[in-house]
Amino acid sequence: MTSGIKNVILIGAGGNLGPAVLAEFLNSNFDVTVLARETSTSTYPAGTKVTRSDFSAQSLTEVFKGQDAVISIVGPTGFAEQNKFVDAAIAAGVKVFIPSEYGSDTKNPEVLKIAPVLAGKRTLVEYLETQQDKISWMVVIAGPFADWGIQNEFLQYDIPSKSAVIWDDGDVPVTQSTLSQIGRALVAILGHPSETANQYVYISSYTATANEIVAAFEKATGVKWDVQTISLEQTLAAAKEKFSKGEINHDVIMDLIRAACYSKEGYCDIRKNLWNGRLGLKEEGLEAVIKGLL
Template identity: 40%
Template sequence: MVSIKTVAVLGGSGNLGPAIVKELIAAGFTVTALTREGSTSTFPEIDGLTVKKVDYTSFDSLRDAFTGQDAVVSVVATAAIGVQNVAIDAAVAAGVKRFIPSEFGVNTRKTQGLPIGKILAGKVSVVDYLDEKAKQNEGFSWTGLSTGLFFDWGLKVGSIGVNVKDKTATIVDSGNEKFQTSNLAHIGRAVAGILKHPDETANKYLATASFNPSQNEIVGIVEELTGEKYNVTRLKSEDLWKAGEEKLARGDFRAFGDFLKVWNHADGIGHAVEGSESANELLGVPYEDLRETLKAYLTRVGAI
């Protein structure tokens, strides 16, 4: 049986990294956060957290940082996805047992052949590379994790489609399609669950979610809790798809936003994560309460 006690988090200072670091420490792992040389990012003072600066592009720098680590969790930004192959080689050389790549969003194993897959091709190739390395190196394994949209973070930045300040909402098609989405802390707990169950999660691509709401459900709860009626703008998935294709043809990768709305919300798309597709039970992370998450957010921003 594989035992994982020490974990290095690569790129742990972004939107998701701190939540993963916090939940790993809470789960009893010894955590080292690795940041890019020259980075001015800071971490909250957490007992048991070590912070080191490394050169993300240097095999030697990464190998040295990974030495003594049982697992590496990569949370590098999409723009830096390419550095992961160097990190994977360094992890193998350092004797790392498990590598979790920077997925944490759309299930990239389902995007191949689609326009959104062209934009996410870097992520797809990293998982393919990991699978190859795991077959070539006994004792090395990987786990991919799809989480859907970052829900609590998305409420703050507007990617969920609800603007509390302006009392507006954007809904695609009927608004009844359920979609995969996860709170940041839930994602952190899911990562900890992978490493607490290393044998059961080895060389697998898993999916998790805090909940699978519809857009109409979210707007309805927000309107109920605030006592305010929201002004709703409706979009058609076919129009979003066409707009995305036109942008992609020009090399404009803002097309991702259009394709992502289609991926999550188009009627009949079927990308909710429920039943046998969900790894929640395996990872020990129960579904969360949508209403309570929305209530906490609305309270925090003074909307209720």
């Protein structure tokens, strides 16, 4: 079902992750098209093939005809649309669907217990599993975005003030991937469609503890960083309480996802499952990523 993948369509290529994925596909042998909403204000590099849709089932099916793979990179406001993408892809005869994941290990029920905000991602894959005689799927689990997570406070390392927030002892290894590494992984996955069909594909730029990341920043900046320690137990309890009361704001969601990563069980340490070797995807290494951020 997955042989001969050539035409690839990206949905949500204008967001945080999308541009890095698009750049890797534009640099590959795949024939890539971006699908954007009619209302979208996203912009793309000159020469990018862009098609627009009202995202009705009929329009999506028309757009997907002739495509071999549909990659969803939509953000949370688009998650609920993805079942429709799958059905339209099947109706159009697409071979492969990749849902919007690219983070925590949503296959692990313990992760979903801590961060129930991620449960919808798993539900979509359960739906894909019921359809895998018609369309293959692959899920990319990449851990926190390494570069974006630092530039956007998610990972709580602040380069301008040379400060960091560390959960508990800061000694839990966390596997992380840069946006470009995720783009390269998607290109490599579609280059290995039989091996990766219906698989959770775990990838990495590096695995490091918070203490190692602070030490790498200190080495690279030549300055001692100001480190604040917070309790995972207390932070998680506060986020869970707000979540149970329906106060599901950005900070609560981020704390739940961070708690799943920093828990002492090491749910974000995905080294034993990595596909980097099989995909020919070199790790970038902590020091190189940090150097690129300074």
